[in-house]
Amino acid sequence: MTYDRLIVGLDIGGTTMKAGVVTDAGRLLAEPTIVSTEPEQGQTIGLRKMVNVIRDAIDAAKVDLEQIQAIGVAAPGPLDLRTGMMLEPPNLKPWRNVPVRQFIADDFQKPTAFQNDANAAAYGEWWCGAGRGAGSLVMFTLGTGIGGGIVLNGRIVEGAHSHGGELGHIKVELTNARPCGCGQRGCLEAYVSAPAIVARADEALTRSDDRSTLRNLLPLSAQAVFESAAAGDLVAEGIVDETARYLAMAAANAMHTIDPEVIVFGGGISLAGEPFLQRIRKHVSEFAFPTPAQKCRIEAAKLGAHAGIIGAAGCARHLDPDSRLHAGSLG
Amino acid sequence: MTYDRLIVGLDIGGTTMKAGVVTDAGRLLAEPTIVSTEPEQGQTIGLRKMVNVIRDAIDAAKVDLEQIQAIGVAAPGPLDLRTGMMLEPPNLKPWRNVPVRQFIADDFQKPTAFQNDANAAAYGEWWCGAGRGAGSLVMFTLGTGIGGGIVLNGRIVEGAHSHGGELGHIKVELTNARPCGCGQRGCLEAYVSAPAIVARADEALTRSDDRSTLRNLLPLSAQAVFESAAAGDLVAEGIVDETARYLAMAAANAMHTIDPEVIVFGGGISLAGEPFLQRIRKHVSEFAFPTPAQKCRIEAAKLGAHAGIIGAAGCARHLDPDSRLHAGSLG
Numbered sequence: 001m002t003y004d005r006l007i008v009g010l011d012i013g014g015t016t017m018k019a020g021v022v023t024d025a026g027r028l029l030a031e032p033t034i035v036s037t038e039p040e041q042g043q044t045i046g047l048r049k050m051v052n053v054i055r056d057a058i059d060a061a062k063v064d065l066e067q068i069q070a071i072g073v074a075a076p077g078p079l080d081l082r083t084g085m086m087l088e089p090p091n092l093k094p095w096r097n098v099p100v101r102q103f104i105a106d107d108f109q110k111p112t113a114f115q116n117d118a119n120a121a122a123y124g125e126w127w128c129g130a131g132r133g134a135g136s137l138v139m140f141t142l143g144t145g146i147g148g149g150i151v152l153n154g155r156i157v158e159g160a161h162s163h164g165g166e167l168g169h170i171k172v173e174l175t176n177a178r179p180c181g182c183g184q185r186g187c188l189e190a191y192v193s194a195p196a197i198v199a200r201a202d203e204a205l206t207r208s209d210d211r212s213t214l215r216n217l218l219p220l221s222a223q224a225v226f227e228s229a230a231a232g233d234l235v236a237e238g239i240v241d242e243t244a245r246y247l248a249m250a251a252a253n254a255m256h257t258i259d260p261e262v263i264v265f266g267g268g269i270s271l272a273g274e275p276f277l278q279r280i281r282k283h284v285s286e287f288a289f290p291t292p293a294q295k296c297r298i299e300a301a302k303l304g305a306h307a308g309i310i311g312a313a314g315c316a317r318h319l320d321p322d323s324r325l326h327a328g329s330l331g
Numbered sequence: 332m333t334y335d336r337l338i339v340g341l342d343i344g345g346t347t348m349k350a351g352v353v354t355d356a357g358r359l360l361a362e363p364t365i366v367s368t369e370p371e372q373g374q375t376i377g378l379r380k381m382v383n384v385i386r387d388a389i390d391a392a393k394v395d396l397e398q399i400q401a402i403g404v405a406a407p408g409p410l411d412l413r414t415g416m417m418l419e420p421p422n423l424k425p426w427r428n429v430p431v432r433q434f435i436a437d438d439f440q441k442p443t444a445f446q447n448d449a450n451a452a453a454y455g456e457w458w459c460g461a462g463r464g465a466g467s468l469v470m471f472t473l474g475t476g477i478g479g480g481i482v483l484n485g486r487i488v489e490g491a492h493s494h495g496g497e498l499g500h501i502k503v504e505l506t507n508a509r510p511c512g513c514g515q516r517g518c519l520e521a522y523v524s525a526p527a528i529v530a531r532a533d534e535a536l537t538r539s540d541d542r543s544t545l546r547n548l549l550p551l552s553a554q555a556v557f558e559s560a561a562a563g564d565l566v567a568e569g570i571v572d573e574t575a576r577y578l579a580m581a582a583a584n585a586m587h588t589i590d591p592e593v594i595v596f597g598g599g600i601s602l603a604g605e606p607f608l609q610r611i612r613k614h615v616s617e618f619a620f621p622t623p624a625q626k627c628r629i630e631a632a633k634l635g636a637h638a639g640i641i642g643a644a645g646c647a648r649h650l651d652p653d654s655r656l657h658a659g660s661l662g
Contacts, residue, residue, distance in 0.1 A: 169620065170584045256494060287502055
C-alpha cells in the first residue's frame with residue numbers, strides 16, 4: 001500500500017521513548033517501538049537512542065525512509081521551542097540543553113517539529129481525537145504531573161516564552177495553598193496530580209474517624225482512591241469530588257480566558273471515565289458563566305497512550321517537505 | 332489635510348456614548364463627541380443616539396462621510412459577537428437583544444466591526460498603545476468591574492461563545508470565596524474591583540484596632556484607600572498590597588495559559604501608577620515560573636479614557652471597504 005504523506009512521531013519520556021509511523025489521517029501503521037530512556041547514561045547516548053528508535057519504527061512499519069515526509073518530536077519541559085532544545089528536564093537528570101530538533105533533523109535530513117509533550121497531546125486530540133473538527137481546544141493531561149495544551153485556530157498556543165498552556169501551574173488556592181513540585185504554592189498540580197490525590201486522601205484519613213476502606217489499602221494510590229469512591233467509600237468519594245471540583249475550576253478559568261469549543265481530559269485519572277467527567281461538568285456550572293458552562297463540551301481524550309506519538313506527528317505534518325531549515329516547532 | 336484611511340470608533344457605556352474619528356495610525360482627529368446613554372429611554376432611542384453621536388464625531392473632525400472607511404463599535408457585554416448584538420447588558424437596563432452592528436452598518440452603509448469593550452481596549456493597546464509591536468498581549472481593565480482582553484497573532488481571542496478574555500471572572504479563591512456581582516464566588520472581580528477594594532478595606536477596619544486614617548474618610552472610595560496607602564497608612568497599605576497580589580496571581584495564570592509578551596493594566600486603579608505596578612511585578616515571581624516572570628513585560632495602559640474609541644476603530648481597520656456584508660466582529 002502507498003501513502004501520500006507519512007510522518008514519524010517520537011515521544012520522549014522519563015522512562016521510555018516511543019516512536020511510530022503515522023499516516024496523514026493520524027493512524028499508526030504499526031505498534032510503536034519502545035526503548036528505555038535511561039537518562040542517567042547521559043544525553044549523548046539519549047540522542048543516539050532517539051535516532052535508533054525512529055529507525056526501528058520505520059522498519060516496523062515496513063516503509064522506507066524516503067517515504068517519510070517529516071518527523072515530529074514531543075518532549076517533557078522545560079523546552080526552548082524556538083531553538084528546539086530540552087533545557088533541564090527534572091525527570092531526565094542529568095540532561096541539560098539537549099539540541100533534540102537539530103540532532104534529529106541533521107541525522108535524517110528531514111524537516112523536524114519539536115513540541116512540549118502536553119502541547120503535542122492536545123494537538124493530537126484536536127487533529128484526530130476528542131476535539132476533531134473543533135475551532136479551539138484546551139486539554140489537561142492528568143498523571144504524576146499535570147500538563148496542559150491549547151489549540152486555537154489550528155495552532156498550538158506556544159506562548160512568547162514557551163510557557164503557553166502550562167495549565168498544571170495555574171493557581172487554584174491562595175489560602176493555605178499546598179506546595180507544588182515546581183517550588184511555588186497553590187498550583188492545580190498540587191491538588192489533582194496522582195501524588196497530590198494520595199496526599200489529600202492520607203490527610204483526610206488522619207482527620208476523619210470514619211471506618212474508611214481506604215485504611216485497608218495503605219500505602220494508597222490514586223487508583224485505589226478512585227476505586228474505593230466507586231465502591232461507595234465516603235472518604236474516597238469526598239477526595240474524588242474535591243478533585244473534580246478543582247478540575248472544574250481550572251476548566252472554568254480556561255472558559256473565561258480561551259473560551260474553547262471543547263475541553264479534553266486525558267492521562268491516567270481520565271481512566272475514571274464518564275462518571276468522573278460528569279462530576280467535573282456538574283461543578284463547572286458553579287464556576288463558569290452559563291453560556292460556556294452549557295455549550296463548551298467536556299470530553300475524555302481518545303488517543304490514549306499514543307497521544308504523544310500521534311500529536312508529535314501531527315505537529316510535523318505541515319512542515320515543508322523540501323525545507324532544509326528544519327525550523328519552527330510548527331513550521 | 333487628506334488621510335488614507337479614516338475610521339470612526341464608538342464606545343458605548345452605561346453612562347455615556349463617545350465617538351471619534353481615528354486615523355490609520357490610531358490618532359483621534361478631534362476630541363470625542365459625547366452623549367448621555369440614558370438607557371431607561373429604551374433601546375430604539377439608544378440606537379438613534381449611536382448614529383447621531385457618530386455623525387457629530389464626523390462633523391467635529393471636519394471630514395466627510397465619504398472619507399470614512401469603516402466604523403468600529405465597542406459595547407459592554409454580554410454580547411453575541413457573531414450576530415453583532417448586545418444581549419442583556421446589566422448596566423443598560425432595559426436593553427435586550429439590541430442589533431447594534433446591523434443598525435449602524437445599515438444607516439451608514441459602511442463595514443462595521445463590533446466588539447466587547449474590554450477586548451477593544453486590549454486591541455487598541457496592542458495596535459498603538461502599551462503593547463505596540465508585541466506578538467501577544469493580555470489586558471486587565473480595572474474599575475467598577477474587571478474587564479479583560481487577549482490579543483494573539485494580531486487577533487482578539489473572542490472565544491467559541493463570545494466569552495474569551497473574561498478575565499474578571501477567573502477564580503482566585505475557593506476558600507471563603509467572596510460573592511461576585513456575576514452571581515458566582517471567588518472571581519478576580521470580587522477582590523480587586525473598586526467596590527471590592529472598599530469592601531475589603533471596610534472589613535479590615537472592623538477587624539483592626541489600628542488608628543487608621545481611613546476611619547476619617549468614611550464612606551471609603553478605592554481612591555481614598557490608594558491615597559492613604561501612599562501616605563503610609565498601614566491598613567490601607569495592606570489592602571493595596573493584597574490587591575496587587577490578586578492581580579499578580581491573575582497575571583501569572585495568564586502567563587501559564589497564554590504566556591503573552593506583555594500584560595497591560597488599564598482603567599481607574601491603574602492611575603495608582605508605577606509603584607502599584609512594581610508591587611504587582613514583585614508578587615508575580617511568587618506565582619509564575621521564573622522565565623515568564625522575568626521576561627513578560629507588565630505595563631500601564633497608554634490610551635487612557637480613549638482606549639474604547641481607538642480600540643473599536645482598530646477592530647474595524649481591516650474590514651473590506653467594499654464589503655456589503657458588514658459581517659464579522661473583526662472582518
